Amino acid sequence: MTNNTLEKTTIGFGLSVAVVSILNALLLIVKETTPTLKKSMAAALGHHWTTHGVIVIGLFLVLGFVLAGAVKPESWSAGKLGNAILGSVIFGVVAVGLFYLLH
């Protein structure tokens, strides 16, 4: 017998990928356009990219577990989750590219 419902951890971490891909691009833009923030991120862990990584990886894990506990499986089909991941990852990748192209 097949199970059509996505399992909760998949939905939680799938949504986390979608959200954090966008937040990653936003943090980058804010960091690069705010020299004081970039400086304090560099001071925090020795390099701004290290701090950036700790923030986004931490967010990914926390959001993944929180959403996995909170989400209702019946409200997220695999198709809907796939579209959310695809759209947000493409948005993040293009936003980072456009920012460096124009910056």
Place this chain on the structure above:
Amino acid sequence: MSQFGIQVSLMVHVLFGVLGIILAVALLAYVLNLTEKNLPRIRSLSLWTALSVTLSYVIGGWWYVTHYPAERAIVRAGQWSWAHTFFMEWKEHVFFSLLFLSFLLPVIAYRNDLMVPENRKLLLIVVWLVVLIGLAVDGSGAIVSRGVVVGYMGRVAP
């Protein structure tokens, strides 16, 4: 660390990155030809892909923070300064999405019924993203390497 060690560590970063892409392409082929018999292989390939991408990220991240600044100065002073200002900057931030997508592969593969067409399609979307972003990131790394060479060429024969 010796110069030899620094260069080898960079090559190991690239090695795991390329291995991750190859494993993801193999995973893609198995998911496209999904049968009950292929499920164990799909699950183990999803895990090995995530592990390979993670190792590439850890080694590359360490190298980027510790040893890249010297090369960055050469690239930025050369004719291909955009190899750093666009490609390296893009690559170092987009790698996070690649890392998260690779983490998601085994979660989807181990915890869901992949014989359901919608679930299989979700896995296909994530694998395709890993392959395409992986290739783009790998290509960007190659451009940065050439940027270092062009930077040195400018110093030797301006």
